[in-house]
Amino acid sequence: MSPAAKVKDNGIAATRSLDVLIVGAGFGGLYQLHYLRKMGYKCKVVDNAGELGGIWYWNCYPGARVDSDIPLYEYSIEDLYKDWTWSERFPSWPELRRYFTYVDKKLDLSKDVELNTGVKAADFDIKRSRWNIHLSSGEVVDAKYFVLCTGFAAKIHIPDFKGMDNYKGIMHHTAKYPQDGIDLKGKKVCVIGTGASGVQTIQEVGPEVGHLTVLQRTPNLCLPMNQHKIDPAVEQRLKKEGDYERIFKYRRETFSGFDFDFSEKNGDDDTAEQKREFYKKLWAGGGFRFWLNTYKDLLFDKKVNDTAYEFWAEKTRARINDPKKKDILAPVLDKQPHTFGTKRPSLEQRYYEVYNQNNVNIIALKENPIDTFTEKGIKMKEGQELEFDVIILATGFDSVTGGLVQIDIKGTDVVTLADKWSKGTWTYLGMATANFPNMFFLYGPHGPTAFANGPTLVELQGDWIIDAIDYCEKNGKKTIDATTQSEAGWTKHVAELTDITLFPGTDSWYMGANIPGKPREALNYAGGIPRLGLDGRMKVMFR
Template sequence: MTPRVATTTASTTTNLPEQLDVLLVGAGFAGIYQLYEFRKRGYSVKAIEAASELGGTWHWNRYPGARVDTTIPIYEFSIEEVWKDWTWKERFPGQGELEAYFKHVDEKLDISRDVVFNTRVLSAKFNARTDRWAVTLDDGRTVHTRFLSLCTGFASKPYTPAFKGFDTFQGVKHHTSRWPKEGVEVKGKRVAVIGTGATGVQVIQEIGPVVGNLSVFQRTPNLAVPMFNRPVEAKEQQQLKDEGLYPIYYKRRTQTYIGLDYTWTPKPLVDLTPEARRILFEELWVQGGFRIWLGNHEDVGTDPVRNDELYAFWRTKALARIKDKKMQEKLAPAVKPHPFGHKRISCEHSYFEIFNQSNVELVDMSETDIAEFTPKGIRTTDGVEREFDVIVLATGFDSVTGGITQIDIEGPKGTVRDKWAQGLRTYLGVSTADFPNMFWVYGPHGPTAFCNGPYCAVSTLPSPRSAFLAFILTY
């Protein structure tokens, strides 16, 4: 069967009535699932999507090395007609696999016929007389909807610092979340990567082996952990399905704090002997991913002594992979930069080895910051100008609220930007006062940044995450 996917001209091919029960903004995991559920229940519903196809963050984040940090089959829909004949290739799928997955979802659920692609929502104004939202699109159309559901995700608005001279650089520069679909040639080039968060780590380890020279601008060391990714055979996945384990995995997601198939152990780590603790750490480490952090004993995140012990274990592992003594201190300092796990940890496979290459430089921004962009590259505050062919901006996002506040949303008492300007206030992380019938998931005050995205974005269990859906379905 040929997937029913959108083309680049899809913004004019989807019928969009002037009156709707529900208008969704965004067609990633949350938007797709809501459209699927509302449509089944007979509601008139459409989704507006700025991209040319489904996928949300997995459409926009095409940078080298983009990859999921959650294992299969946890990072996917639990809809049987989707998972029963879908097969992953890797334990931690990359962006290309996610793109193919969303095409499969579209084929099975026929989502695209109710999505307006290549279109952005400019504004939404509540009409108290009609109790409806008037939503204006960038193609000039206006839609009046009873319910407005914002499925914009927590990392949909890229953030680029206001670098002096930014537009003067004459080489190639791209933010990772706006990476060209055709890619960027970096082989043999002089490349800078600004930022060492999750995105920066993935880019650095991917392009490091092929660039001519690489300068990494680091603000804070990333306490990254290995994912130990591997290919996964189709027969291995089919066996789990045949044995009825997939529904069990999905059920397990609902029983853990973070929506994964494992969670913290409440028993204090101090109850174990030092030898038993070391064995535990080693066992969790070789399982890869977040296990060493989120599958550990709970007090590693609350007891400073236990947290120091875990950091010391992590540091020993990192130092063994870094040859240069000075580089060791930059990447895995003796004094931890923050409590282990209190800043979201990233997953990697060869990140630390990249810094053993003679053509790789680490620019410690705690010692010398970026002063300005120049036509040829970047000048730092110590007066050094480095010349580059390509600059990669792994500078993150206006996260959590940015996807919402970039839309001009006006309720009966003012705009959402003004309301949140002095501090964020929400009801259970799904709505905010004075904006009737407007809801969101996977956004402000939700579990969001510390949760498995697909589960938290689509959960319909009796919880704050699904309160808005339960409310609409019974209204």
């Protein structure tokens, strides 16, 4: 026991006492640290990663890059953006790491961040109205407030494939890719999964490997990234003319936190010819515009959605030479895998062209599933035995709730968060849950998480959490806790908004459907950032 340790009434030895312990050194955690520290609160951040950056420490697989265009994917703090210029519209993971190094230097954050340190468990002491937080280092921290900034993709998911232990080659999940990379040149490589990390990996490694086999469960309805280099002189001029200030203000007012929003028109307001011209304009704009800058009823009206899908399929199929691959990657409307936009579309640069290479093959797992892993590769149900030097698992995450419930957190009734949410998620405003006082989370369940630009949302939610903590301290409140009534009301509101959309008709991680045994439910707030209306929503119980 450290000499500084103090044994509390419950017998737990706390080595340190803090106002706030923050979990996660990504955009959300560092934002909280910066502002709470400025306000005089004693705070620390812990993170399992070896460097700052949150997900951008773990995302180092081939081709990993962000899918929000700059300057949207950065802090809106003028002292930071005025002296930083990105090299391209959608930055890659090495550049994002350099950005966090820059942020650290400007804001002097590292002195209050403990890396390679996670939280194993936490329990709330009712008598003292404080959290006992057990770190992976063995230390127990005593903190009044517990803020979880773990992100929506903090727990990897690997399906229970038969015989995985048999395989003797190199195998990694994209979220656990070696920091120093893998030499793939000339190798026989398999990528399992075509979500965001799968798409980025496939288009990056296709040209360098000896042979690439892609195992696809569901086609990804990818959109063109329309990547380009950034001219520093132009960026500086935009900053001086106030464009950045306007963009950062506007992104807080749009549905998804971007500098564009849904059209005021419904799909039926336009003729077929007008629709096509509208879609062509969105397509040319790149990024998520075809998804989130489109007709306001596209995610509600299947008939309108079908017109977008048909446009997408036409554009995409034209880029694929092989007829069989066309049908696997971009099925026609009557064989569409799901309505457009009800699974997150990934952004790509040359994804479909990779499949025109002679060294790239794709197998549709719904037609020919994996039978078992073997010592040298994978045996398929139809009997083929495929040999690989490297297998890359792009199989996704137990998203949104997984990162939170994997920590053993006990509330006032000694029920763990995992048990409370085992049959359904309950939150208030997507930032608190009843009977877990003085605990907040952001970019998680029942917030606009999956539909929002990360930095925009974590600043908005972060401001609310900071204000809540400051209010309690200035008014002598011991605890702040969501009431069961407000929690029930918000959870019902989230479900009702989702139920009128097309989202429930698709099995996706938006609905928790990618994890066996996980409740199928609305995990994200479909009302958008403006409707979330965090101002004036301090409907909580103080005691």
